[in-house]
Each structure stands twice: as C-alpha cells, then as structure tokens.
Amino acid sequence: KAGVTQTPRYLIKTRGQQVTLSCSPISGHRSVSWYQQTPGQGLQFLFEYFSETQRNKGNFPGRFSGRQFSNSRSEMNVSTLELGDSALYLCASSFGQGSTDTIYFGEGSWLTVV
Amino acid sequence: AQSVTQLGSHVSVSEGALVLLRCNYSSSVPPYLFWYVQYPNQGLQLLLKYTTGATLVKGINGFEAEFKKSETSFHLTKPSAHMSDAAEYFCAVCLSGGYQKVTFGIGTKLQVIP
Secondary structure (H helix, E strand, O other): OOOOEEEOOEEEEOOOOOEEEEEEOOOOOOEEEEEEEEOOOEEEEEEEEEOOEEEEEOOOOOOEEEEEOOOOOEEEEEOOOOHHHOEEEEEEEEOOOOOOOOOEEOOOEEEEEO | OOEEEEEOOEEEEEOOOOEEEEEEEEOOOOEEEEEEEEOOOOOEEEEEEEOOOOOEEEOHHHOEEEEEOOOOEEEEEEOOOOHHHOEEEEEEEEEOOOOOOOEEOOOEEEEEEO
C-alpha cells in the first residue's frame, strides 16, 4: 500500500512569508503527527491530529498551526517565517489507537528560509 | 515528562564488527521504546519497538535491542555491521497512553568502514 506522502518535497521561502505543507497518510490511518528536524535540535514534536481534532501539541509558537481534513489528510502552516524555521518537516501517520501503534513517516518536506 | 539520551552522536565501526548504539531514557511511567533509522534524504523507518513482554526485541535488518528497566537503557545492537547500515539512528520514547507524542533522541550517525 502507498506510504505517507508529503508535498512539496523541497521549497524555498523568504523571511516573513508563510508556508503550507501537505501530508497524505496511509490509507486507513486516522492519526497524523508532525515533527520538525534540525541539526541542532534534532526531531521535535509539533502536533498530532486524530479525526480532525488536535490531540497533542508540542512546544512551538503559535506561528505553527495545522489541521486535518475528514479524509485524514493534514496540512501544517507556518506564518511569518524566520530563518530558524529552516528544517526538514516530517509527517507521520498511524491508526492512532494507542502508543503501541507503529508510526510510519513520510520522506519529509525540506524548507529553506532565506 | 519523558526524555531520551543517545550517547555518541557519531559512531564508527568496521564492516563485520559489532554495532552498539546506546540509548538511555527517562520516564515517570512505563515507556514504550523505539529505534528508527534514517537514510540520507529519507524519512524515518521503524527498526524495532518495545511495548510490553519480552525485553529482548528483534527488528529488521538483523538489529535487536534489550529493554533494561534497572539501567533505564534500550541499547541497539547488531552482531556484524554491513556497509548498508550506514545511516542515522534515533532512539525514541512514548509514554503508555501518550498516543502519538514521541520524544526522540538527538540521533547517532553510524559510519561503517570497509
């Protein structure tokens, strides 16, 4: 079956702009979570959505937001981009039934802010 | 709150030698533990996970890890390194009942020397 699909794979934005990243989970998965990966901070949890509701949230400013649609597809948005937002953004999906679920990751969206 | 410490951001081994990647965790409740691997320009792939039951967990590609509660450790091992094992490895913890909020270690880059 198809894996987690993230678009776009690569993008360059200017400081102050906003960006929207998209994630299509594995068919049947209802949980989608987002992570930011940077060389200095490693992988950091942004938020998780389940059945269109945000169920968990990490420690990121309000400029980072997300949503989930009825078909479980998810988007995350970053407004007023800063240079430090340059990172690999990873989306992951699972059935969302509990911590023992296997979480499957997409290949990520590389965001460069200049 | 939970946390993960990976000892050694870079590890080099000779091809055919033992691979040992160290991971210690901190958790106030019984944790679920994971090892993920990331190849260049790719997302994360689950190697193995510990939830409950047998403390020695076998994963893909010949890797295994042992959950040692007394040492709060979950070290990853492979008896004989292969060139294709060169990648970055992440230890992660998720609290039982904590759904999809996974805390990752900083990662260990494994270099395999021919």
